[in-house]
Amino acid sequence: MPPLSPDHTALSPFTRDDRIYLGEGLFETLRVQAGKPCYPDLHWQRLHDSAARLHIAIELPYADWLQRLQQCLLEPKEPVNGVKALLSGGRAARGLLTTGTDPQLVLTAFHYSPVTTPLTLVSSSWQRDRNNPVYGFKSINYLEAIMARRQAAERGADEVLFYNMEGEATETTVANLFMISGNRLYTPPLSCGLLAGIIRQRLLTKAGDWGVVCQESPLTQHQLYDADALFVCNALQGVQAVQRLDNTAYDSHHPLFLLLREKLKDDALA
Incomplete structure (x- = not known):
């Protein structure tokens, strides 16, 4: 391992007193398709709304957001298909109750390989508190997700599915959950304790236009085991089929x- 720089700030765009080092920060990951960011308006709105709830004083008109995204995509010499936007909590004196100023927004373009094979899920060994407000933010604090994903790998699975203490399914470490039963679409409501994902929002908004009945409803493990099919979704990967949850196999x-996978391909840049 190379020696650490004596001035750690030389390796970071954030000052030493930025609240990002307390875990106060937000991020968005945008898929890039045909050289354009997908759903930039929805990502901007979620980032803006979340920042307001956390009292992060960001001044970022939508036009400036688009300009920053476009500039970010012009910088890499290699092909990219994703952008990560990271918003810090801002500079502040020590202490949990202090409010940051001058928050930093850092955009980074990257390349990733979309996962095309169906996923294997296992139920998490711990439950979430649906009243915990943290699950409603796309927060930089991913320690729970890291631990859960490692647990999934140890159990021979790709992902973990979380449940709350009422026994209702919530989400995976990085994606929202949908169930297909009787040719209808179901997904847990936000009140179960989960993130309002971008693709989840699009499916709820557009399903009716596509002739699909879709509703938010609490889903138990028993209901999931009896489902015709399951899939998960997020902004980078789109929709991904689930081939197995615990010991139950799916189509x-x-x-x-x-159908939904094809519809979303056209919707991304509409």
Whole structure:
């Protein structure tokens, strides 16, 4: 391992007194398709709303957001298909109750390989508190997700599915959950304790236009085991079929899943 720089700030865009080092920060990950960011308006709105709830004083008109994204995509010499936007909590004196000033927004373009194979999920060994407000933010604090993903790997699975203490399914470490049953679409409501994902929002908004019945409803483990199909979704990967949850196998090529996958391809840049 190379020696650490004596001035750690030389390796970071954030000052030493930025509240990002307390875990106070937000991020968005945008998929880039045909050289353009997908759903930039929805990502901007979520970032703006979340910052307001955390009292992070960000002044970022939508036009400036688009300009920053476009500039970010012009910088890399290699092809990219994603952008990460990281917003810090800002500079502040020591202490948990202090409010940051001068928050920093750092955009980074990157390349990733989309996952095209169906996923294997396992139920998490711990439950979440649905009243915990942290789950409603796309926060930089990913320690729980890291621990859960490692647990999944140890159990021979790709991902963990979380449940709350009432036994209701919530989400995976990085994606929202949908269930197909009787050719209808179901997804847990935000009140179960989960993030309002961008693709989740689009499916709820557009399903009716696509001739699909979609509703928010608490989902138990028993209901998931009895489902015709499951899939998860996020902004980078789109929709991903689930082939197995614990010991239950599913149709990873369900016609409704295939329909939604095709519809979302056109919707991303609409």
